[in-house]
Amino acid sequence: xxxxxxxxxRERQKEGRRARIIAAAKSLFVEAGLDNITIEAIAxxxxxxxxxxxxxxxxxxxxxxxxxxxSDRELLETLDRNLAAPPxxxxxxxxxFFTLICDHTLTHLDKPVWRQVISASISGTEPRFSKLxxxxxxxxxxVLIREIENMKAAGRLDDDTNSIHLGWALFNLQNARFIxxxxxxxxxxxxxxxxxxxxxxxxxPR
Amino acid sequence: xxxxxxxxxRERQKEGRRARIIAAAKSLFVEAGLDNITIEAIAxxxxxxxxxxxxxxxxxxxxxxxxxxxSDRELLETLDRNLAAPPxxxxxxxxxFFTLICDHTLTHLDKPVWRQVISASISGTEPRFSKLxxxxxxxxxxVLIREIENMKAAGRLDDDTNSIHLGWALFNLQNARFIxxxxxxxxxxxxxxxxxxxxxxxxxPR
DNA sequence: CAAAATTTTTTAGTCTACTAAAAATTTTAC
DNA sequence: GTAAAATTTTTAGTAGACTAAAAAATTTTG
Numbered sequence: 001x002x003x004x005x006x007x008x009x010r011e012r013q014k015e016g017r018r019a020r021i022i023a024a025a026k027s028l029f030v031e032a033g034l035d036n037i038t039i040e041a042i043a044x045x046x047x048x049x050x051x052x053x054x055x056x057x058x059x060x061x062x063x064x065x066x067x068x069x070x071s072d073r074e075l076l077e078t079l080d081r082n083l084a085a086p087p088x089x090x091x092x093x094x095x096x097f098f099t100l101i102c103d104h105t106l107t108h109l110d111k112p113v114w115r116q117v118i119s120a121s122i123s124g125t126e127p128r129f130s131k132l133x134x135x136x137x138x139x140x141x142x143v144l145i146r147e148i149e150n151m152k153a154a155g156r157l158d159d160d161t162n163s164i165h166l167g168w169a170l171f172n173l174q175n176a177r178f179i180x181x182x183x184x185x186x187x188x189x190x191x192x193x194x195x196x197x198x199x200x201x202x203x204x205p206r
Numbered sequence: 207x208x209x210x211x212x213x214x215x216r217e218r219q220k221e222g223r224r225a226r227i228i229a230a231a232k233s234l235f236v237e238a239g240l241d242n243i244t245i246e247a248i249a250x251x252x253x254x255x256x257x258x259x260x261x262x263x264x265x266x267x268x269x270x271x272x273x274x275x276x277s278d279r280e281l282l283e284t285l286d287r288n289l290a291a292p293p294x295x296x297x298x299x300x301x302x303f304f305t306l307i308c309d310h311t312l313t314h315l316d317k318p319v320w321r322q323v324i325s326a327s328i329s330g331t332e333p334r335f336s337k338l339x340x341x342x343x344x345x346x347x348x349v350l351i352r353e354i355e356n357m358k359a360a361g362r363l364d365d366d367t368n369s370i371h372l373g374w375a376l377f378n379l380q381n382a383r384f385i386x387x388x389x390x391x392x393x394x395x396x397x398x399x400x401x402x403x404x405x406x407x408x409x410x411p412r
Numbered sequence: 413c414a415a416a417a418t419t420t421t422t423t424a425g426t427c428t429a430c431t432a433a434a435a436a437t438t439t440t441a442c
Numbered sequence: 443g444t445a446a447a448a449t450t451t452t453t454a455g456t457a458g459a460c461t462a463a464a465a466a467a468t469t470t471t472g
Binding site: 118172201 | 241318321322324325326328329330331336367368371372374375376378379381382383385388389401404405406407408409410411
């Protein structure tokens with residue numbers, strides 16, 4: 001709050017509007033779902049005009065994108081913090097990774113909203129969405145790859161393992177279960193975890 | 207054309223309109239993309255009013271759904287026909303499976319349209335879409351599971367392999383690469399195939 | 413062939429995202 | 443404090459999905 005020297009009044013006001021808009025959108029989206037919310041409603045709660053929302057974020061999906069970008073930053077921090085003590089084996093590494101991701105996503109937004117996010121990332125209508133998601137996937141896979149290399153260095157994994165290929169394979173596997181988890185309201189997280197464990201046990205040599 | 211006894215004139219006309227609508231939609235979707243096509247345009251080419259299109263299919267996504275349902279039926283037939291001679295090992299089974307799916311999807315619709323399909327199946331806005339997709343995934347995974355059991359019966363696979371778990375794991379793995387393939391215009395099918403091969407080699411014991 | 417039943421079309425209208433331009437407001441710079 | 447610059451709001455409008463009800467057309471039925 002003491003940085004009035006670096007940011008002009010105008011910039012601070014803009015920042016404030018931005019923050020108010022995504023805060024309003026977040027609560028409304030979770031409350032009623034993306035499709036049932038109008039830009040008008042967001043604008044009203046944020047105390048700006050609907051045209052301003054458009055000028056700031058372009059489209060309704062643009063607002064959602066901003067929401068998600070924020071959440072992504074935190075997820076990567078969370079992973080770095082909580083994967084610190086590396087699990088003893090591959091299966092538990094992936095299960096832990098999966099659990100952290102599920103926990104994180106649900107504390108920020110709910111399933112219906114995440115569905116819209118994943119949906120938008122695939123549809124390609126909003127190229128920024130696709131880009132953001134590709135980048136996030138890359139960063140997440142990198143976390144797994146890093147951990148695999150740590151395990152290799154610690155002698156807990158065969159030396160001729162290809163960390164990059166294995167990392168991506170495991171990421172894709174858990175991501176499929178993540179999407180399945182998000183796509184269905186009735187799918188519980190512990191069930192998804194069991195399914196993933198079955199996947200891993202069926203594939204990996206013991 | 208000789209079944210005027212079983213189908214009344216009215217039913218045949220309805221059938222005809224239905225067929226004309228999805229044929230019109232198919233060509234228009236591929237030509238210009240879902241978002242750039244209006245119901246009006248579909249109706250005009252099909253020779254009906256726009257209200258009729260709504261009455262028949264509900265929403266624009268509903269039209270797309272009908273298109274996809276048709277394609278699904280054919281895909282399952284194709285798989286049954288072409289997987290007849292079972293490949294010698296797991297990796298080649300999955301690679302073949304993947305190739306058949308990619309080939310089939312691209313002969314029917316193009317990537318932009320398939321993106322909308324996958325996107326709609328996840329968004330959950332159109333519950334029928336999600337349902338159709340869950341069912342298709344189930345059937346596709348069942349094909350893999352069946353082939354795995356054949357391999358087990360032929361002694362080419364360990365007897366204590368859990369076919370169901372392994373089948374789903376492999377399906378999810380190839381499906382992740384399929385979605386990646388569809389999501390990006392620049393991703394070529396042979397590159398996707400190489401990626402999938404790397405996934406499989408990294409995971410499966412040799 | 414005429415009445416009844418069915419279905420489509422026409423008509424009219426709502427809703428909301430999104431856009432462009434003019435008008436009003438507010439910050440900034442001197 | 444005032445002129446200039448930046449930014450928001452107001453205003454006005456387009457487009458297209460979707461809906462409801464009345465009107466028109468067509469098939470079916472006896």
